[in-house]
Amino acid sequence: MEQLRIPGPTPCPDEVLQAMARPMINHRGEEFGRILHEVTAKLKQLFLTKGDVFLLTASGTGGLEAAVVNTLSPGDKVLSVEVGVFGERFSTIARQFGAEVIPISVEWGRAADVADIRRALASEPKIKAVLVTHNETSTGMTNDLAAISSVVKEFDKLLLVDAISSLGSIELPTDKWGCDVTVTASQKGWMVPPGLAMVSVSEKAWQAYDRAKMPRFYWDFKEAKNYLEKGQTPWTPMVSTVFALAVSLDMMLQEGLTNIIARHVRVGQAARGGIKSLGLALFAEEKYASNTVTAVSTSDGLDAKKLVKVMKEEHGIVLAGGQQSLAGRIFRIGHLGWVTEDEITTVIAALKSALPGVGFSKTK
Amino acid sequence: MEQLRIPGPTPCPDEVLQAMARPMINHRGEEFGRILHEVTAKLKQLFLTKGDVFLLTASGTGGLEAAVVNTLSPGDKVLSVEVGVFGERFSTIARQFGAEVIPISVEWGRAADVADIRRALASEPKIKAVLVTHNETSTGMTNDLAAISSVVKEFDKLLLVDAISSLGSIELPTDKWGCDVTVTASQKGWMVPPGLAMVSVSEKAWQAYDRAKMPRFYWDFKEAKNYLEKGQTPWTPMVSTVFALAVSLDMMLQEGLTNIIARHVRVGQAARGGIKSLGLALFAEEKYASNTVTAVSTSDGLDAKKLVKVMKEEHGIVLAGGQQSLAGRIFRIGHLGWVTEDEITTVIAALKSALPGVGFSKTK
Numbered sequence: 001m002e003q004l005r006i007p008g009p010t011p012c013p014d015e016v017l018q019a020m021a022r023p024m025i026n027h028r029g030e031e032f033g034r035i036l037h038e039v040t041a042k043l044k045q046l047f048l049t050k051g052d053v054f055l056l057t058a059s060g061t062g063g064l065e066a067a068v069v070n071t072l073s074p075g076d077k078v079l080s081v082e083v084g085v086f087g088e089r090f091s092t093i094a095r096q097f098g099a100e101v102i103p104i105s106v107e108w109g110r111a112a113d114v115a116d117i118r119r120a121l122a123s124e125p126k127i128k129a130v131l132v133t134h135n136e137t138s139t140g141m142t143n144d145l146a147a148i149s150s151v152v153k154e155f156d157k158l159l160l161v162d163a164i165s166s167l168g169s170i171e172l173p174t175d176k177w178g179c180d181v182t183v184t185a186s187q188k189g190w191m192v193p194p195g196l197a198m199v200s201v202s203e204k205a206w207q208a209y210d211r212a213k214m215p216r217f218y219w220d221f222k223e224a225k226n227y228l229e230k231g232q233t234p235w236t237p238m239v240s241t242v243f244a245l246a247v248s249l250d251m252m253l254q255e256g257l258t259n260i261i262a263r264h265v266r267v268g269q270a271a272r273g274g275i276k277s278l279g280l281a282l283f284a285e286e287k288y289a290s291n292t293v294t295a296v297s298t299s300d301g302l303d304a305k306k307l308v309k310v311m312k313e314e315h316g317i318v319l320a321g322g323q324q325s326l327a328g329r330i331f332r333i334g335h336l337g338w339v340t341e342d343e344i345t346t347v348i349a350a351l352k353s354a355l356p357g358v359g360f361s362k363t364k
Numbered sequence: 365m366e367q368l369r370i371p372g373p374t375p376c377p378d379e380v381l382q383a384m385a386r387p388m389i390n391h392r393g394e395e396f397g398r399i400l401h402e403v404t405a406k407l408k409q410l411f412l413t414k415g416d417v418f419l420l421t422a423s424g425t426g427g428l429e430a431a432v433v434n435t436l437s438p439g440d441k442v443l444s445v446e447v448g449v450f451g452e453r454f455s456t457i458a459r460q461f462g463a464e465v466i467p468i469s470v471e472w473g474r475a476a477d478v479a480d481i482r483r484a485l486a487s488e489p490k491i492k493a494v495l496v497t498h499n500e501t502s503t504g505m506t507n508d509l510a511a512i513s514s515v516v517k518e519f520d521k522l523l524l525v526d527a528i529s530s531l532g533s534i535e536l537p538t539d540k541w542g543c544d545v546t547v548t549a550s551q552k553g554w555m556v557p558p559g560l561a562m563v564s565v566s567e568k569a570w571q572a573y574d575r576a577k578m579p580r581f582y583w584d585f586k587e588a589k590n591y592l593e594k595g596q597t598p599w600t601p602m603v604s605t606v607f608a609l610a611v612s613l614d615m616m617l618q619e620g621l622t623n624i625i626a627r628h629v630r631v632g633q634a635a636r637g638g639i640k641s642l643g644l645a646l647f648a649e650e651k652y653a654s655n656t657v658t659a660v661s662t663s664d665g666l667d668a669k670k671l672v673k674v675m676k677e678e679h680g681i682v683l684a685g686g687q688q689s690l691a692g693r694i695f696r697i698g699h700l701g702w703v704t705e706d707e708i709t710t711v712i713a714a715l716k717s718a719l720p721g722v723g724f725s726k727t728k
Binding site for chain 2: 001002004006008009010011012017018020021022023024025026027028029057058059060061062065092093096097098185187193194195214215216217218234235236237238239240241312318320
C-alpha cells in the first residue's frame with residue numbers, strides 16, 4: 001500500500017478505518033448522543049480547554065468561515081497575520097464577509113514578527129480581532145503562537161486561530177494562550193478521514209458572538225451549543241467520521257498529549273535532518289520549522305513535479321508539491337498524526353534514491 | 365442488527381460501508397480526480413441534468429445555504445413555499461442572509477397550492493426566486509413540483525429546490541422541470557452516510573451568480589467549478605463518502621432510475637396501506653403523500669414517544685418522532701434508499717404488535 005506523506009488527509013489506523021464502516025444509527029438517538037458527548041469531552045482534553053468544543057460537518061476551511069461569521073460584523077477591523085496560502089485564505093474569508101482586513105504579510109517561509117503585530121495593534125485601536133495561522137501548511141512553518149497570543153491579549157483583542165494542521169500534534173494549550181476560537185480538522189493530526197471541523201469557543205468569543213452581525217446559519221455556534229446539550233448537532237452530522245474520531249481520540253489519550261507532541265518533535269527533526277543530509281535546503285526558517293510538515297526548496301535544477309511522480313510510482317510514497325506561487329519551488333513531506341521516525345527514515349532513503357534522476361546534484 | 369427506518373441517515377449496503385473503510389488517498393492526486401469525475405458524471409445521469417453538479421462537504425442544510433448565497437443578494441425578494449420544518453428552514457436561511465422572504469404558508473401535511481404561487485408571483489413582479497421543498501420530510505408530503513415549476517418558469521423566476529429527501533428516489537427531472545439549483549444529500553436516497561451535499565446549477569443560476577452579492581466563500585460555486593475542472597474540490601473533500609458514493613451510484617445505475625422510482629412508489633404504497641390497515645391515520649393529504657417518508661397521526665391516545673421506544677427496544681426497528689410543533693403528534697417511517705416492500709411489511713407487523721401497549725385502540 002502507498003504511504004501517504006502529504007499534510008492531510010493523513011493515514012488512518014486500521015481501527016479508525018473500520019469504525020468508518022459502521023452501519024448508520026439515528027443521529028438524534030441516545031447512542032449517538034452518548035458518543036457525541038464522549039467525543040466532545042475528549043476533544044476538550046486535547047484542546048486543553050474548559051470552553052465549548054463543537055463538531056461541524058465541513059472541511060477545515062468551513063471551520064475558519066465559522067470562526068469569522070460567529071464573532072465579527074461587517075466593517076470590523078481585523079488584523080490578519082498572513083504567512084502563506086492559508087493565512088491569505090483566512091483574510092479572504094473575513095474580507096468576503098465584509099471585515100476590513102489589515103494584513104501583516106510576511107515573506108513566505110518566515111514566521112510572523114511579534115513586534116510587527118504589537119506595532120499594528122498599537123497604531124489602530126479599533127482592531128477587534130487578530131486572525132493567525134498557527135502552523136502554515138503551505139510553507140512548513142509554525143508561528144510562535146505563545147508570543148503572538150501574549151501581545152494580542154495585552155491589547156485585549158479577540159484571537160482567532162487556524163490550528164488546522166497543528167492542534168493535537170504541536171503544543172497549543174487553547175485556554176492558557178487565550179485562543180478565542182481555535183479551528184482544526186479531522187484529516188490532520190487526528191488520524192481520521194476528512195469531513196469534520198472541530199472548533200473551540202471561549203467566553204470572550206461568546207461575548208463577541210452576541211454582537212456579531214455577519215450573516216450565519218449553517219455555522220451558527222449557538223445552534224451547535226443548544227443541540228449539543230441534547231446530544232445532537234443542529235444539522236445531520238458526518239456520523240461515520242464521528243465514530244472514527246471516537247476511536248482515534250482513545251488512541252491519542254492512551255499515548256498521551258505530551259508524548260504525541262514529543263513524537264512530532266522527533267519526527268520533524270528526523271525529516272529536517274534527513275533533508276539536510278541529502279544536501280537539500282529547507283524552505284522555512286529553521287527556527288520556526290513545523291513539526292507536522294516539512295517544505296523543501298527545489299533550487300539547483302530539481303524538478304519537483306517529476307520528483308513527486310517518481311516517489312509515488314517507484315517508491316509508493318505520496319508527497320505534496322507547492323501551492324500557488326510555490327508550485328515547482330518546493331515539495332512537501334507531511335508528518336502528522338499516525339507517523340513514526342522510522343517512516344520518515346524510509347521517505348528520506350527513497351528520496352536519496354530518486355533525487356539523481358530528477359535533476360538534482362548534491363553540490364555541498 | 366437494528367433496522368433504521370428514519371428518513372435519513374438511511375441504511376447503507378455492505379459494499380458501500382466497506383468503501384467507507386478505504387485508506388485515504390491524496391485528494392489532489394490523479395486517482396481521486398478520476399473518481400470525482402466519474403461520480404459527477406453519474407450524478408448528472410440521476411439528476412437528469414446537463415448542467416453542473418458539485419459535491420459539497422456538508423449536510424443537506426449546507427447545500428440549501430449554498431443555493432441561497434450563490435444566487436441572491438441582500439434585499440432580493442424571494443417567494444418561499446413553506447410546507448413544514450424544512451420549508452421554514454429554507455426561508456430562515458434566505459432571511460439570515462438579507463433576502464426579503466415572502467412566505468406562502470400551508471397547513472402542515474398539505475401540499476402547496478399552485479394557484480397561491482401564481483397569485484403571489486403575479487402580484488409582486490420584483491420576486492427574484494422561488495424557494496420550494498420538493499419532499500417535506502417533516503410531514504411526509506411531496507409537493508407537485510412539475511406544476512409549481514411550470515408556474516415559476518411562466519414568470520421566468522429562479523427556482524431553488526430542496527430535493528434533499530426526494531432526488532434519486534422520487535421523480536425529479538432537474539432540467540425538464542427547470543430547477544435552477546437542486547440540493548440533495550448523501551444520507552437520503554443515495555444509500556451513503558451523511559457528509560456530502562450534492563447540488564446542481566443551471567445556466568440561469570450561473571447568470572444569477574454573476575449578480576449575486578450575498579457573502580460567500582466556503583460555498584462558492586465558481587470555486588467548485590474551477591477546481592472540478594482539475595478533478596478536485598476547492599477545500600479538502602469528505603474522501604470516504606466520495607468512495608462510498610462511487611459504489612452506491614453504480615448500484616443505482618444498475619437498478620435504473622425508473623426502477624428505483626417505481627420501487628419507492630411501491631414501498632410508499634405498502635407503508636400507507638399498512639398504516640391504514642392498522643386503523644391509523646396518515647398525517648399528510650394522501651394525494652400528495654411522500655414515497656420516501658410516511659407520517660402517521662397519533663390521535664386517539666397513542667403515545668408516540670413510547671411507541672418509538674418500544675419499536676426500537678422490542679422490535680429492533682428505529683422510527684422517527686415528529687419535529688417541532690409535530691413532536692408527539694406524529695411518528696414517521698423512513699423508506700428511502702436501500703429499502704424493499706418486505707422490509708416495510710416487517711415494520712407494519714411490528715407496529716401491529718406494539719400498538720396495543722402504547723395507548724392505541726383500533727376504533728374503526
